Structure formats: C-alpha cells, structure tokens
Amino acid sequence: MDSIKTGIGFRREIADDFFGQSVLDPDFIELAPENWVGLGGYWGDIFKKATKTYPVILHGLSLSIGSPEEPDWNFLKHVKEMIEELHIKIYSEHLSFAKMDNAHLYDLLPIPFRKDAIRHVVKRIQQVQDFLGMQLTLENVSYYTPVAAEMEEADFINEIVEQSGCGLLLDVNNVYVNANNHGYNAREFIDKMLLGSVNYIHMAGHLQLSPDLIIDTHGEKIIDPVYDLFDYTAGKMKPVPVLLERDFNFPESEELAGEMKRLKEISTKNWRDYVVQS
Numbered sequence: 001m002d003s004i005k006t007g008i009g010f011r012r013e014i015a016d017d018f019f020g021q022s023v024l025d026p027d028f029i030e031l032a033p034e035n036w037v038g039l040g041g042y043w044g045d046i047f048k049k050a051t052k053t054y055p056v057i058l059h060g061l062s063l064s065i066g067s068p069e070e071p072d073w074n075f076l077k078h079v080k081e082m083i084e085e086l087h088i089k090i091y092s093e094h095l096s097f098a099k100m101d102n103a104h105l106y107d108l109l110p111i112p113f114r115k116d117a118i119r120h121v122v123k124r125i126q127q128v129q130d131f132l133g134m135q136l137t138l139e140n141v142s143y144y145t146p147v148a149a150e151m152e153e154a155d156f157i158n159e160i161v162e163q164s165g166c167g168l169l170l171d172v173n174n175v176y177v178n179a180n181n182h183g184y185n186a187r188e189f190i191d192k193m194l195l196g197s198v199n200y201i202h203m204a205g206h207l208q209l210s211p212d213l214i215i216d217t218h219g220e221k222i223i224d225p226v227y228d229l230f231d232y233t234a235g236k237m238k239p240v241p242v243l244l245e246r247d248f249n250f251p252e253s254e255e256l257a258g259e260m261k262r263l264k265e266i267s268t269k270n271w272r273d274y275v276v277q278s
C-alpha cells in the first residue's frame with residue numbers, strides 16, 4: 001500500500017454499516033485472526049463477505065512475542081493460511097507479552113526494556129518471520145509501569161526493529177498516553193523512532209482519569225492533541241495505512257466515518273506530494 005489509505009477495525013457491533021448503504025466506507029479493514037479463524041455459520045458468511053469487499057490488514061492479539069515459551073505454532077499455521085488466502089500484506093501484533101507458563105494474562109504487558117529481553121524477542125521475531133515467510137509488524141504498546149527497565153522505551157523498540165528486521169506499527173495514541181503517564185515529551189519520542197520502518201499507524205481515543213493518568217481504552221473519540229501528534233508524525237514519514245481503532249462504546253457509525261475523514265484529511269495534507277510523485 002503506497003497511497004493514502006484510511007481503515008477501521010471490522011467489529012461485529014458495527015458490521016452492518018460496512019455493507020449496503022455503507023456508512024463506513026474504509027479503504028481497508030483490520031481483523032484479529034483470533035476472532036475469525038475457523039468460523040462458520042452466520043459470522044463465517046459475514047467474514048467472507050467482508051474480506052471479499054475490502055482489503056485486509058491482520059492485527060493479532062495472542063502471539064505474545066515476549067513470552068518465554070515457544071509461540072503457538074498450530075495457531076500460526078492457521079494465520080499463515082489466512083495470510084495466503086486473503087493476500088495479506090501486513091500481519092501486525094503487539095510488542096508485549098500476554099501469557100506465561102501457559103496462563104493467559106488477558107492483558108498486554110510491556111516487555112522489560114532490557115538487553116536480555118531484546119535478544120530473546122529478536123530471536124522469536126525471526127522464528128515467526130521464517131515460519132510465515134513474511135515480515136512481522138509490531139506495535140508499541142501502552143503500559144502503566146515499566147518493569148525492571150535498564151534503557152529507554154524508544155531505544156528498546158529501535159534495537160528490536162533494527163536487529164530483527166520487523167516492521168513497526170506506530171500507535172500514535174499509545175505514544176501520547178505513555179508520554180502523559182510517564183512524563184516525557186511525545187514529539188521527542190516520535191523524533192527518536194525509526195520512522196522509515198513504520199508500515200502501519202494506529203489512531204485511537206482514550207480516557208483521561210486524572211492529569212497524570214490516562215487509560216488506553218479505544219472506547220472514546222480521538223482528541224485534538226492526538227490528531228496533532230499524528231499530523232506531526234505524518235510530516236516526517238512516507239505514506240502508510242492509518243487505522244481508526246475503536247473496540248468499545250461504539251457511537252453511531254456516522255461519527256466514526258467523521259473521524260476517518262479527519263484522518264484522511266491529515267494524511268492527504270502530509271502525503272499528497274509523495275503520492276503524486278510515486
């Protein structure tokens with residue numbers, strides 16, 4: 001995808017609005033393979049219809065690339081089949097861990113920002129990339145307490161991206177949330193990122209509980225400072241697909257369409273010349 005593309009997660013709650021009148025008319029949809037693999041019946045048919053209508057980017061939930069254990073190769077076999085069947089170009093996941101000793105933790109926890117963790121994660125990413133025969137794209141996650149950190153988050157992410165050759169899913173809202181919660185400057189964080197490795201962007205809303213605590217809910221509309229941070233980021237990089245990430249508390253789809261429109265406008269402002277030239 002080298003032109004300007006704006007998408008939204010395909011969720012059951014709003015599925016009707018992707019068809020017929022099509023209030024939501026995204027350039028692509030994002031799907032979590034965990035929610036659709038092997039599904040038959042009514043929702044299996046909806047899945048087929050959606051994937052025939054729209055290009056798909058995958059965004060997984062359970063890879064848990066930072067876990068000590070081996071990845072679930074059986075599940076990844078199904079993901080690989082989906083990638084081949086739907087001609088998927090981007091399979092994204094979280095730079096985090098969500099299970100340990102076979103227990104699912106039901107949260108995406110930050111990997112300790114440490115050299116030994118980098119070695120472990122890089123090895124895992126390379127194993128998964130070899131298995132899938134494609135690049136993996138990993139997302140910077142929001143976190144509430146760094147664990148046993150010995151370096152900054154930006155350096156940690158950059159080293160992993162450089163050493164493993166993975167792509168970066170830059171969640172701009174997560175940068176904003178972490179900057180607020182951990183007291184750093186969001187633009188300086190963006191400046192440090194390897195923006196040439198970013199191949200996908202997430203934009204979302206959050207819940208500000210107090211001046212120094214934001215919870216990353218994906219259940220609110222995107223606020224102006226996060227649009228501004230996206231504008232700043234887009235001005236420093238090439239076009240990549242941009243996703244409106246909304247998982248809960250769904251408003252009328254017209255409101256979501258409005259948010260996508262605003263994302264498209266900012267993308268076009270920053271990337272118009274690039275697209276015309278290429």
Ligand SMILES: [Fe+2]
Pocket residue numbers: 139171202245
């Ligand atoms: Fe995200």
